[in-house]
Every structure is written in structure tokens, then in C-alpha cells.
Amino acid sequence: MLMVKVNQESAINSKRPAIEKQPVIETPESMITEAEAAVAKQGRLFAAEQETLGKKAGPGLARIELEEAAQIAHEGEELGTRLVKKVRDLVHQEEALDDRWYSRFVEVGSFQAYEYLDGDKAHREYQREQFITDTVENPSLDYPEIDIKKLSHYETLLLQLKTDILAQEKNDIVKQVYRWKLNEKIAELRMLKSVASGDSKKFKRYSEFIYGKPSSAIFAYTVDNLRKKINDLGKLETAELQTAKEELLQALPDNLGEVSPAQIPTTDTVDQMRQQTFREFGDIINISPEAVEKEYNAVEIRQIFTDILNDLRAEGWQVTIDTGSKAAMSVNQEHKSIQVPEDERIAFRELRELIVHEIGTHVARRINGERSKLHLLGLGLDRYEKGEEGVATMREQVLEDKV
Numbered sequence: 001m002l003m004v005k006v007n008q009e010s011a012i013n014s015k016r017p018a019i020e021k022q023p024v025i026e027t028p029e030s031m032i033t034e035a036e037a038a039v040a041k042q043g044r045l046f047a048a049e050q051e052t053l054g055k056k057a058g059p060g061l062a063r064i065e066l067e068e069a070a071q072i073a074h075e076g077e078e079l080g081t082r083l084v085k086k087v088r089d090l091v092h093q094e095e096a097l098d099d100r101w102y103s104r105f106v107e108v109g110s111f112q113a114y115e116y117l118d119g120d121k122a123h124r125e126y127q128r129e130q131f132i133t134d135t136v137e138n139p140s141l142d143y144p145e146i147d148i149k150k151l152s153h154y155e156t157l158l159l160q161l162k163t164d165i166l167a168q169e170k171n172d173i174v175k176q177v178y179r180w181k182l183n184e185k186i187a188e189l190r191m192l193k194s195v196a197s198g199d200s201k202k203f204k205r206y207s208e209f210i211y212g213k214p215s216s217a218i219f220a221y222t223v224d225n226l227r228k229k230i231n232d233l234g235k236l237e238t239a240e241l242q243t244a245k246e247e248l249l250q251a252l253p254d255n256l257g258e259v260s261p262a263q264i265p266t267t268d269t270v271d272q273m274r275q276q277t278f279r280e281f282g283d284i285i286n287i288s289p290e291a292v293e294k295e296y297n298a299v300e301i302r303q304i305f306t307d308i309l310n311d312l313r314a315e316g317w318q319v320t321i322d323t324g325s326k327a328a329m330s331v332n333q334e335h336k337s338i339q340v341p342e343d344e345r346i347a348f349r350e351l352r353e354l355i356v357h358e359i360g361t362h363v364a365r366r367i368n369g370e371r372s373k374l375h376l377l378g379l380g381l382d383r384y385e386k387g388e389e390g391v392a393t394m395r396e397q398v399l400e401d402k403v
Contacts, residue, residue: 184383318338338363
């Protein structure tokens with residue numbers, strides 16, 4: 001459970017919300033370290049206290065008390081050491097089911113395909129403007145992050161990992177979840193190669209294998225909802241607006257067949273999700289309106305996110321300011337970073353939505369998964385993204401009653 005609190009008074013008077021330190025999820029290794037430190041500290045304190053008492057009691061009694069204190073301290077230290085050893089032995093017995101494979105997978109399988117589709121910011125903005133103004137019909141996009149040689153090397157390593165797991169792994173569940181995940185990542189690499197070669201047929205095939213085809217029910221719901229919103233406008237003020245309205249209605253498809261529009265979550269479901277979100281994220285989403293009047297820039301957002309990551313003991317994670325073509329914040333699992341666009345400007349309402357989305361969902365999944373018995377959960381099983389993005393978006397929406 002992610003728990004982050006904001007001190008309201010300091011948040012009002014400072015440039016960013018003050019993040020109050022919270023208890024961190026304990027891991028067996030951290031418990032060992034703390035136990036060892038506690039044993040040593042208590043031994044030193046006890047010995048010092050007994051030495052002080054002995055000095056006050058006089059030479060004869062002091063010698064006896066010091067000897068007893070030394071014996072008690074020694075026995076206590078031995079007991080503590082035995083306890084630490086038992087915990088350490090337990091940790092070693094409780095290795096993850098996929099310890100043998102996960103580090104190899106992380107090396108070449110932690111990438112996310114969409115991260116390789118970024119381009120030069122100036123070039124992308126120019127192409128966008130050309131498209132919007134009808135100067136060009138098909139924008140010319142650049143993909144500087146796609147390196148065919150690197151992708152081919154990754155594919156070779158993933159194929160070898162798959163061969164090794166299928167041949168050597170004795171746990172059928174571990175074998176199957178890795179088989180599915182590796183198939184997905186290999187398809188992602190081949191999809192990226194098709195982008196570089198401009199092969200739209202291969203891109204479509206691999207994209208549908210990874211993400212599935214667009215949902216007919218969701219498409220029907222979107223069209224139906226849009227048509228209702230347009231009709232609710234009634235007659236518009238000017239002839240130009242009225243014409244645009246009619247043209248838009250005509251452009252919407254009518255022949256959706258027998259598909260029933262998707263149903264949005266029930267009120268009970270939304271209420272349960274709202275309660276769960278508030279339980280998990282505490283005071284940071286209960287902050288008073290007075291504390292959220294300012295906008296936060298990229299530097300301030302980076303500091304807030306960094307503080308939260310530190311509270312979570314998210315080892316290896318960092319927050320970077322992106323100067324490329326990114327238009328929105330994102331989590332990069334390959335580099336364990338949260339990327340903030342350099343021109344980002346948001347109110348606290350949006351900031352807290354991003355906190356529950358990016359850190360509370362995507363980063364927390366990586367941390368919790370890698371602390372579990374199946375490390376692969378940290379990077380997600382195959383096709384996890386659809387469900388996880390749904391959870392993250394739902395959390396955002398329940399904060400502001402957008403559902």
C-alpha cells in the first residue's frame with residue numbers, strides 16, 4: 001500500500017507540497033540489517049548503563065556488576081546473533097521462483113515498445129503543424145531511437161532465454177508465464193523493426209498480437225456517446241457552427257451491426273474504487289483547496305516525485321526532465337525513470353492524479369512485483385498493460401468524479 005502524506009500548512013506556504021516521511025514496506029534483507037544494528041546498539045547501551053551504575057556503587061560492587069553486565073550483554077548478543085542468522089537462513093530459503101531467469105530477462109526484456117517511437121521534438125512539431133493545416137496528408141515521422149542492430153541482438157538473447165527456460169525450468173507455472181511474456185516481447189521487437197522498414201502489414205499483425213484489435217463495443221459506445229453530446233447542443237448560434245455540427249453527425253458511422261455499446265462501471269464499482277484509492281493514498285488526495293492554487297513546473301514536479309520515490313525506498317529509480325518530443329509524463333521501466341516533459345505545467349489536482357497513476361500504479365507494481373515470489377510480476381505478465389492502464393485511469397477519474 002502506497003502511503004504519502006502532505007503537510008497542508010507547509011504546502012500552502014512553499015512552492016511544492018511537503019512530503020512527510022512514511023513507514024516503508026519492509027523487505028527481509030532490510031529486516032536483517034535493522035536487526036543486526038539493533039543487537040549491536042542494545043549491547044553497547046546496556047554495557048554503558050551498567051558501567052555507569054558500577055562506578056556509582058563503589059569499586060567492589062562495580063567489579064561484580066560489570067562482570068555480570070558483560071555476561072548478560074554477551075548472552076544477549078549471542079541470542080540476537082542467532083535470531084539474525086535464522087532470519088537470514090529463512091530469506092535464503094525464500095528465493096523467488098524465477099531467480100534463475102529474471103536478471104537475464106530484465107537486461108533485454110524490460111523495454112517498452114512505445115518508448116522507441118519518440119522522435120526529434122522540433123521535427124515532430126513541424127510535421128504536426130503541416131498536417132493540421134492540410135499542407136501534408138501523411139506526416140513524415142522520424143524514429144531515432146530505433147536501432148535495428150540493437151533490436152536484433154535483443155531478439156537473439158530473448159530467443160535463447162526462451163530456449164533455456166523451456167529446456168531447464170521444472171516449475172510448469174514459471175515456464176508458462178515466461179513463455180507467454182517472451183513471445184510478447186519478441187513480437188514487440190519485430191513490430192519496432194517493421195516501423196523502421198515501413199512495413200505496415202507486419203506492424204498491424206504484431207500490434208494486434210500484442211495489444212489485440214480495437215474493441216467493437218468500446219467503439220460503439222464512443223460513437224453513441226459522441227452523437228448524444230452533439231445532439232444535446234441543439235441549434236447553434238451561427239450557420240457556420242450549425243454546418244460543422246451536421247457534417248460531424250454525418251461523419252459518424254451508423255452501420256455498427258449488432259454490437260451493443262460498452263457499459264460504464266456501476267455507481268457501486270466507482271464508489272468502491274474511490275474508497276480504495278483514498279485508503280491507499282491518504283492525505284495527499286485530501287489536501288485543502290488553499291494548498292493547490294499554484295501551478296507546478298517540471299522542476300517542482302521532479303522534486304515532488306523524487307521525494308515520494310525516496311519514501312518508498314524505490315532503489316535505482318530517478319525522475320528526469322525530458323527535452324524530447326514527449327507530450328505527457330510516462331514511466332520508463334527499462335531505465336527505471338519517470339520522465340517529465342520540460343514544458344509541463346499542471347495544477348495540484350492534475351499532479352495528484354499523476355502521482356496515483358505513474359507512481360501509485362506503474363512504479364508500485366515494479367517494486368511490489370520484484371519483492372514477491374515471482375519477480376516477473378515486477379515487469380508484468382503478458383498483456384498486463386490493458387488492465388493496469390485501466391486501473392490507473394480509473395484511479396485518476398474517481399479523484400475528480402469524472403467517471
